[in-house]
Amino acid sequence: MAELTTDLKLQERTYESKTYKLSNEKIEGFVDDLEALKQSIYKALLTEQYEHPIYSFDYGIAWKELIGEDRAYVRAETKRMIQEALLHDSRITDVDQFAFIFEGDTCTCTFNVTSKYGMFEIETEVQI
Template identity: 45%
Template sequence: MIPQNDYEDLTADFEEVAQPSRTYKLDLERKRIVGFTDGREAIEQAIYKALSTERYDHLIYTWNYGAEIGKLFGQTIPFVYSEIKRLITEALTHDDRIESVDAFSFSHVKQKVHVQFIAHTIVGAIEIQKEVDI
C-alpha cells in the first residue's frame, strides 16, 4: 500500500533567522584574544582572516575558506594583477555578510604588490588594503 499525501497541507512552520556575527576579538599587535566583537569590526576581522589563511593548507577549515594567494609567489606582475582580483573576490564572497568586492587598485614596490579594494557588506562599504609578497 502506498501512502497518500495531501501536499496542500505542507507549509513551512519555521522562520529563517540570520545568526549574529559575534566572534572572538583578535588583538593582532599583542597576538591575543581579548573579548568579543560584532558587527562591522567582526566583518573586518573575517576579511583579514580569510585573506591571511591559505586555502587547502589547514584541515580545520573547509575548502571554501581562505585565499590561494600563495600560488602568486614567483609570478610576473601583470599575472599577479589579473589573478589577485579574482582570488580575493572568490575568497570573500563565500561569507554571507559580504555582498560584493570591487574598486580594485594596484601598485607594487620590488617584490610586494599593494592592493586596495572595497568590500560591500551588510553593514556598508569597507575599504581594505592588503600587501602580497610575490
C-alpha cells in the same frame, strides 16, 4: 521500521555577526557586526588555502600560486581570488575598486567591500 531514503537537504552556510576580539594575539572580549566582519576578512586573507586541514578547501587564498608571476597575471588572479574568498560570506554583497602598487617582490592591494554594514576599504600585501 525506519525506511532508508536518499533525500538530501542542503543548508546554506551563514555567518554569525559576533566573535571574539583579537588584539595583539590575545582574546579581549567580543566584537560584532562591522568589526567582526573586518576581522573575518583579514583572517581569510591571511590564511593560505589548502595548508590547514581544519579549514575547508574553499577557505583562504592560495597566495603561493602568485610567486614568480608577472604583474598583469598577479592583478587578475589577486582580484579573482579575493572575490571568490570573500563573497562566500553572506554579509558581503560586493568586492570591487581594486588598486595595486608593486614594490620589488611585494604587491599591495587595496579594495572596497560592500556589506550589509556599509562600505569600507581593505588593504593586503602579497609576496610575488
